[in-house]
Amino acid sequence: MAAHTTVLDDLDDETAHLIIKCQLEELTQLEREFGAGSEGGKDGEVARRFYEAELKAYRALRGFAEEEAQAPDEGDGVDQQPSPPAAAPDGVPRFECSVCDERNVSDYDYSAPCGHHYCGDCLSDLFATSMRDERFYPPRCCNQHILFESAGIFLRKEVETEFADKKEELDDSRRTYCHVPTCSTYVPQSHKQADVARCPSCQQETCILCHGATHEGDCPPDEAAQSVIDTASQEGWQRCYSCQRMVELTIGCNHITCHCRAQFCYVCGERWRTCRCPQFHEERLLARAEQVADREGGNAAELAEQLRQHHECQRGDHEYERIEGGGDCDECGEYLRVFIWRCENCHTDICSRCRFNL
Ligand SMILES: [Zn+2]
Ligand SMILES: [Zn+2]
Ligand SMILES: [Zn+2]
Ligand SMILES: [Zn+2]
Ligand SMILES: [Zn+2]
Ligand SMILES: [Zn+2]
Ligand SMILES: [Zn+2]
Ligand SMILES: [Zn+2]
Structure with a gap:
């Protein structure tokens, strides 16, 4: 048992319960007031989270009930119910990662707003995927956003750094890239003025309307866009x-x-x-x-x-059930070795990532 909670051992149930409740409320309050990255920075935040997990584990150990509201029931069968952290004999919480099914024991397990647990590796994989495949951006589980502000500290260092660097670009719904093909650098908001975007890397100017080189007067007709539309109608896409x-x-x-x-x-x-x-x-x-x-x-x-x-x-x-033995995901085409989710009504086969994170 860690130092924080041993003092509670000597107290009677009612008093101990009350103290835990107050401490948890205080932590929630701190989180709300300061948010991520302040009041002791990252270390402070990690410490708060760890203390929170410790208090909850101790509460479970003493057999006290939880006060917080339960995660909303999505009515999608029992398999989607997040697994609650079970207290180990030593009082350290253990989390079962909802994605990789591993039992990961670590202080850094992230609990998504929907209640699913992510180990650091699976959370990092999700954030990395969201940078390469926009369907997964912004990162989310069960349709609820996983905010970088709260999840960042759980990510592998290189993913966290890359995501922080790319966030402005990913959030930008009207992106402009440098028109010089060998450059193609993203031009941030701070480098745009009127319809002109100046490349932070090669200093060339790009028209933010037609994405070509800056020009006088109206933008020239966009042949590339027209050819995409032509192909689409030939292929019967909508x-x-x-x-x-x-x-x-x-x-x-x-x-x-x-x-x-x-x-x-x-x-x-x-x-x-x-x-x-x-x-x-x-x-x-x-x-x-x-x-x-x-x-x-x-x-x-x-x-x-x-x-x-x-x-x-x-x-x-969909009404998904778990089918052992693997198969192809209808959504992303990836082959899953261990198991796949199958909708018993429309027979869609889907992988966990497409099911939870799309
Ligand atoms: Zn995992
Ligand atoms: Zn759409
Ligand atoms: Zn979820
Ligand atoms: Zn450039
Ligand atoms: Zn133009
Ligand atoms: Zn129609
Ligand atoms: Zn279905
Ligand atoms: Zn998939």
Whole structure:
């Protein structure tokens, strides 16, 4: 038992309980007032977190109930309930990482706002992925943001540094990069004036409207953008009205939920339920049913009917169950060796990262 809590050993239950409660409230208050990175800086924050974990473990050891509100129930089956930290005999909390299933014992385990636990490695992997794949940015679990301000100290040093450097760029919804192809440096807000962005690296100027070299008068026509639009229409892709991202229909239901959460019709691109297009693309629906039949066995025609009935899953209301033995993730295409989540209604197979962090 560490120094902080041994003094409580001699106290009666009621007094000890009260002291723990007050201490925890005080820590929460400190966190609220000062936030991350102040009042003793990082060391102070780590110390506060460690003390908090210690108090909670001691509280569990003495058999006192928790006072805090429980994490919200998402109604998505028991498997999604975060595992509470169990107190080890020595009073040090042990966390089971929700991602890698390892039992990691460390002072640095991060508990996400949704209640899932992340070991330092898995949290670092998530932050690193979010910098390379924007679908995972900003980092989140169960749709709740994992703020860098609170999670930063749990990251591997190199990930923390890189993320801090890139944060402005990642948060910038109207990014400008230096137009010189060999440079392509991100131009921060501080280097922009009117429609001109001056590269902090090579000092060349870029037009923030057309992303080419600065010029007199109107921007020249954008041939590259036009060719993307042409390819998209040849391939039958649709463009999200909200974020402009290109999406390709794979499952067969014309109701698309974009990564930006916008919902629209795949046929005409209008907001969902504002048009009179058919709900399904028959060929794609049948192709999808055959793909599922190959993977799981079963009758393709019956599966097609089931997919038709459960297309509302596309809003994110899946009923996942854990399937041992691995498989390909329908979302990111990655092969998972150990297990995969499968929706029993729409037969989507998905990896943990795409399920929790997208
Ligand atoms: Zn982990
Ligand atoms: Zn979560
Ligand atoms: Zn440059
Ligand atoms: Zn221009
Ligand atoms: Zn979108
Ligand atoms: Zn439509
Ligand atoms: Zn589903
Ligand atoms: Zn995936």
